[in-house]
Amino acid sequence: MVTAEDFVLKGFDKAGDTNNQLGFNVTQASVMQLPGLNTLGISMVRLDFAAPLGLNPPHTHPRATEILVLIEGTLLVGFITTNNTLISTTLQKGDVFVFPNALVHFQLNIGDVNAVAISALSSQNPGTQQVARTLFGASPPVDPAVLAKAFMIDPKLVQLLQNKFKSSS
Amino acid sequence: MVTAEDFVLKGFDKAGDTNNQLGFNVTQASVMQLPGLNTLGISMVRLDFAAPLGLNPPHTHPRATEILVLIEGTLLVGFITTNNTLISTTLQKGDVFVFPNALVHFQLNIGDVNAVAISALSSQNPGTQQVARTLFGASPPVDPAVLAKAFMIDPKLVQLLQNKFKSSS
């Protein structure tokens, strides 16, 4: 028997805690929080960005396109195409933006006030890979030789970055 | 060549005009307004409900599930299952609710202030059928014999309703 409880989730009016290195927080309404979404191919998140420069760092959703509406503040947003072209713009309150399926994208608070956005994703379980943390903070760690060559940096810098991500997780 | 303009739409901070019989307005961000949504399987709308009793009347989206977050106000929401069970609840600011794919559903402002919601839909072109207007306001009109028998009402009442919808369209 389904009931209304399976289809409702409270709390998207509460600001997430942005007191962290990125100045950023995400509140989720995926199938784990909202069981009624099962098989329905959609979900929602609230995004909070501290001022100034709260950042949702470059990341992908392996199984979803994202459509975002800015509720408060000013965001620099962008995604990169498979041709390595950056598609970017500045959003003001009330602007809607699309991040196509599984492409790397980011959002940065470039205004003076905290920013708030609502995003919907085209999967009940979209998943997220924060690219920097995926590469330098994976457990067990990725072989430094892979990252040194990929980023054209010294292996010692790779290990320094891996230590930073390890201690910040 | 894609550009940022294909992926951005302005204006979701503006209240829609609810000065109409229903006290309701919908602002769309579908593939017609946002060409970057093409093939991506998602879209967004802003819903405005006048106080008191602004109504998004019973309707379906033939090609989409809807997930709604209430930004301002108080809404009575509900959908009816294929077993004819009403799943309904009252939403306060910050609540998220799910309306499963293509089922009849509605939202009613039962608060003292204008209500505002953001919804996402699992299609770039979800379509909408307002049930009462679909039945009584179609052009050309549906044969009154069909509607009289379906609703167990007098054919004269059907024609009266058809005239009301015709003059209000």
Place this chain on the structure above:
Amino acid sequence: MVTAEDFVLKGFDKAGDTNNQLGFNVTQASVMQLPGLNTLGISMVRLDFAAPLGLNPPHTHPRATEILVLIEGTLLVGFITTNNTLISTTLQKGDVFVFPNALVHFQLNIGDVNAVAISALSSQNPGTQQVARTLFGASPPVDPAVLAKAFMIDPKLVQLLQNKFKSSS
């Protein structure tokens, strides 16, 4: 181990009982009756319409397109598009008609003899919402204020209709 029993269903040569308010009956071959349909995305129904004026009232299939062939009799059929246009015609024996995915549609026996149709649906579990019964016969009932405003009728008429559907279910 699958056996032929999982893939066969008897009885589509038997007329359904149309001795009811609508003069209509549907015999189903969905995944519940025919387990071999599981995951295969198709199902079938037999539709019986008493003469005169047996009615399959306005309804949707939330998860399916329907293709119908008229075996006996004469039917007035129609569906309404998301632009509120009625697409309608009269079918004679041997005519095939298409009702696109999840749109409101109906069939009415306008001939002198009982009508029989076979329909296939593009889901093993298409579901059905009879619009009038969904709105006025849901359990628990939809708030009369919603229906009064949606249909531009008096709340007392709403309750009268809700009582009719309650007593006829």
Place this chain on the structure above:
Amino acid sequence: MVTAEDFVLKGFDKAGDTNNQLGFNVTQASVMQLPGLNTLGISMVRLDFAAPLGLNPPHTHPRATEILVLIEGTLLVGFITTNNTLISTTLQKGDVFVFPNALVHFQLNIGDVNAVAISALSSQNPGTQQVARTLFGASPPVDPAVLAKAFMIDPKLVQLLQNKFKSSS
């Protein structure tokens, strides 16, 4: 502008011409005959089988499951699974049977009267491969060495069969 003509097809009450080697005829309602089916994932056919022993020979639909209802007569039907198990039964008037997606299947009139069936397929353009004709009647012909080894027969018999199919096409 869509019109009712895009959604209707006449003629499924007419028996197809079974005066051929197989004693069999198929009348199609696919997207080529019924443009309204475009993108909707379903289609229909009428199947006529002469008495006795009219045969819809072993074939596949590369893009569709088939659900069949027998309108008149008696059919021996069957499909073979990917484990090489024959799932077969005898259908009487009014029986419904399912042939899962793309598997080899057949129908044989084993009664004394002409048989008529209606089938629906889970694609607007299901396609058909009659296996014997596909193998021995393709143009240009399949190398006889392939068919001789596959069927464990003499290459001369292969060419004799290829000539038969060529002259009967």
Place this chain on the structure above:
Amino acid sequence: MVTAEDFVLKGFDKAGDTNNQLGFNVTQASVMQLPGLNTLGISMVRLDFAAPLGLNPPHTHPRATEILVLIEGTLLVGFITTNNTLISTTLQKGDVFVFPNALVHFQLNIGDVNAVAISALSSQNPGTQQVARTLFGASPPVDPAVLAKAFMIDPKLVQLLQNKFKSSS
């Protein structure tokens, strides 16, 4: 907890045993051998063809397109369209070829050395129907009357073929 073991399979460097009537062997990497493929819509096989004239006989994959790369040797390959046209060519080492979804196709070693190919299929569980064995080697056997009429051959030849396939299985 997923582990690397779920995503790895050993042994595609080993030649399959082609000491059989067809001179052919297939080594599979489907979801049964590689559980990590579950829901991912792809799989792989290694194909070995003895010299001369090792044959992958005419067959279908009911749920998959196949893309093949020839690693060693020379193959005559082909598929037949739903218009009964043979699309065929000779592949040399390093050539890639496509066999569209569920169509009948074959590969024959026409070189002097053993041939080896790698194919990928667009399903984690594509299934296979070898057409000759499906028709003449099914269990229980297909009624000889069906096969005699379909192939325009004598029923006694049908039974002779059925016996051959039975004893070779």
Place this chain on the structure above:
Amino acid sequence: MVTAEDFVLKGFDKAGDTNNQLGFNVTQASVMQLPGLNTLGISMVRLDFAAPLGLNPPHTHPRATEILVLIEGTLLVGFITTNNTLISTTLQKGDVFVFPNALVHFQLNIGDVNAVAISALSSQNPGTQQVARTLFGASPPVDPAVLAKAFMIDPKLVQLLQNKFKSSS
């Protein structure tokens, strides 16, 4: 009219040129090179890795799962889950490995000889994002403030990396 030319592509026996910073080359058989793949949901690539330490750097395929078979050499391979767990192993000749849809993954030649792999992807147009180049080599460049904060590094180091990727493109 389709012909065999639409379905065949030559050249996968030729080693790609690995004389570059990564010691790596990819040869593609996607819908752009093989038009017969259109709509069929699969494609293939040949991957060449110089010895020692040729690297296919961390990247995603936004629209595809990848299944790889190692033809020659020894590879360290891995992907990172959305829980930030590294799933990694060493492949020898003949091993098959799966990289699930759109997740970050890599392959590194850890052997003494050039390595060669064949991969299939579950899309006719899978796309690729090399993560480091996507972030630091996009055109126009991503705002250094985004990358500095995401990687917890100095903005001057970001610009140094951006210059490296610019001059190596």
